[in-house]
Ligand code: FES
């Protein structure tokens with residue numbers, strides 16, 4: 072679809088934006104009527120019921136498949152077929168080695184798909200998968216991310232940022248700095264674990280592949296899978312009306328989506344359902360790479376930074392490169408004349424890392440914000456005061472003026488509300504019964520991201536109603552609700568008058584729900600289409616007229632540095648005898664531009680804080696280096712925050728309108744809540760105990776003497 | 777091996793052929809097409825599959841369908857009133873935004889209904905101070921009792937508010 076490009080004007084009058092409209096899909100969700108990827112009652116053209124697919128995965132970390140013996144599986148009642156690398160449909164393009172499954176005998180990591188069982192019931196499929204005998208030949212592998220793992224410099228890092236930056240002479244400046252920090256900080260394997268496992272229902276009718284998918288981007292999935300399958304994009308339709316979370320793991324298509332597509336193509340006219348098991352997700356659906364950050368800070372006695380180095384090392388897979396941009400946030404946070412950031416990657420025989428909520432910012436700001444806390448201690452300064460002292464006038468990275476940097480206000484507002492001034496200066500100063508008590512602070516940041524290419528369509532309906540269409544997705548963010556509000560204000564009608572159609576790749580192009588760019592990018596396109604609709608058809612259009620417009624670049628990304636900022640305050644209690652950590656209070660104060668819907672925005676920010684808290688306290692995946700196996704591959708061993716972990720936790724935002732970023736005045740809010748949170752908790756545990764923990768998570772063993 | 781069982785699901789009695797390996801959750805979702813309870817882990821670790829089984833909250837992924845012949849199952853879908861209106865707990869989840877993606881939500885809702893009933897019946901918990909007295913529905917009691925239902929969206933603050941709101945609504949209703 073081509074459409075004229077329109078760059079919208081700012082929305083001058085808003086009556087729906089800023090209100091706490093209830094979620095448009097709320098009733099379906101609280102009743103369970105909402106249908107997720109394997110819950111759609113899909114049947115074939117003659118009413119064929121769906122087959123159930125089960126994945127068979129490799130048990131060696133590197134090697135090859137010698138033979139797949141399906142005899143026993145095929146003899147099991149209900150099993151229909153077993154698809155392996157000798158029988159799977161051939162792909163037209165195999166250059167993406169993560170997605171090009173079952174095309175050859177190579178095994179590149181443990182947990183890789185080596186066969187798919189199709190059966191009439193899920194019980195038969197599962198048993199059938201257990202009965203498939205895969206003879207594998209193991210080759211020597213390296214699956215442990217170690218300090219001496221060989222590394223290389225990637226061409227660029229995730230998000231397209233430069234691999235290394237250098238200003239001045241940081242090493243020389245560090246050598247003569249009077250106040251310094253020189254420490255290494257690590258974060259472990261973290262797994263997204265959305266509550267809805269990755270899943271899809273596929274139907275190939277001989278002409279067209281229809282995929283009900285659990286994805287953050289129907290159009291990106293279509294655009295990736297179609298050429299690999301040798302199909303035109305129009306031959307693939309991806310629908311994702313409800314998605315049970317993703318947090319990045321459903322942002323890019325992963326191997327299971329290809330598996331279900333290939334399986335469906337072996338049984339034309341028959342739908343195939345695939346629900347990846349929770350265990351399989353740990354190898355097949357992306358995860359956050361472990362990170363190791365060497366941070367060096369050099370400051371004057373008054374705390375002003377003179378030099379800053381952040382050297383980040385992360386892991387990637389030999390199958391496909393993913394370079395987490397962990398040192399990127401250090402480029403924008405604080406002023407220092409001498410600065411360097413670098414990224415190096417260790418290529419291992421492991422599953423492919425991918426996006427997990429705030430890739431780069433989350434682990435990078437953990438390292439940096441704990442380092443800044445250490446610097447404050449060495450300089451004898453309050454951590455809030457130290458940050459205020461290092462506030463840069465312009466973006467240290469680009470030299471551009473800030474669009475709307477309000478970090479200092481976030482810090483001051485948070486400090487006031489949290490009662491920061493009352494805290495004792497020294498560590499290990501407060502005991503309450505069996506608990507050491509302390510408080511900590513960390514800053515947060517996330518860039519404003521706008522995705523090009525979005526297109527929206529506005530059509531007038533009877534009775535003053537409007538149909539608005541864009542292939543956006545709501546993975547729980549509230550997009551379905553906030554885009555309705557944006558459309559209503561852009562058209563000057565109440566939200567009840569908007570019929571929003573989304574989550575279908577047949578609709579005009581919508582970019583991925585990722586990088587906190589959804590509302591920004593889709594919303595800008597909707598405003599552009601609505602304004603063009605009015606220009607084309609006036610205030611009183613006949614029913615049935617429509618305008619489709621492609622979004623021009625509204626955001627002033629070239630003239631200004633556009634970022635969100637925040638400050639997180641935490642109270643932590645550490646048990647004196649067991650080392651157990653609890654967090655009775657957590658507060659985030661953010662500057663994120665205008666908030667479109669306070670109700671859903673609050674949930675987004677709180678959700679980010681909870682996930683940051685979860686990373687601080689619990690999350691840690693363990694890979695056995697001997698086998699490459701993730702031994703913590705379920706929710707009993709990979710712990711995520713449960714209800715009882717979450718106590719008095721709140722988020723607020725500064726009153727704000729950012730007209731440089733979007734016509735709505737908003738910026739993205741999906742990720743900033745997780746950034747800085749784990750650092751605030753770590754800093755609070757230091758203040759409580761005097762024990763500095765530099766390795767996440769903050770498990771009890773760190774605090775026992 | 778297949779076996780025929782009968783279940784009353786959301787007020788409707790149904791007979792269904794199941795494999796003896798079929799879990800109660802899969803009997804509902806895959807055999808009867810009742811997808812209101814969700815599957816998050818299939819291992820009793822997340823709570824997404826919670827229903828009320830003969831009136832008490834229950835993880836349906838952990839029991840076999842054949843062991844539940846004749847049982848009465850209420851899913852979040854069956855909590856609506858006879859007029860189709862939302863249950864006070866469901867309304868409270870909407871009002872308090874006690875969810876985001878909605879996947880854990882039917883389980884949370886069933887669990888919350890179970891919690892309110894358990895408090896009503898005087899069941900104590902790990903965090904109850906006095907094991908002899910009737911427990912009060914404090915925030916700590918709610919957090920503890922709802923901890924079997926994971927929410928990766930992290931909607932716990934809203935869920936807490938929803939349970940409080942529903943409890944307040946039912947005590948007002950009881951007083952009237
Ligand atoms: S699906 Fe039953 S507890 Fe997770």
Ligand code: FES
Nearest residue numbers: 876880927928929
């Ligand atoms: S609402 Fe998404 S997991 Fe709870």
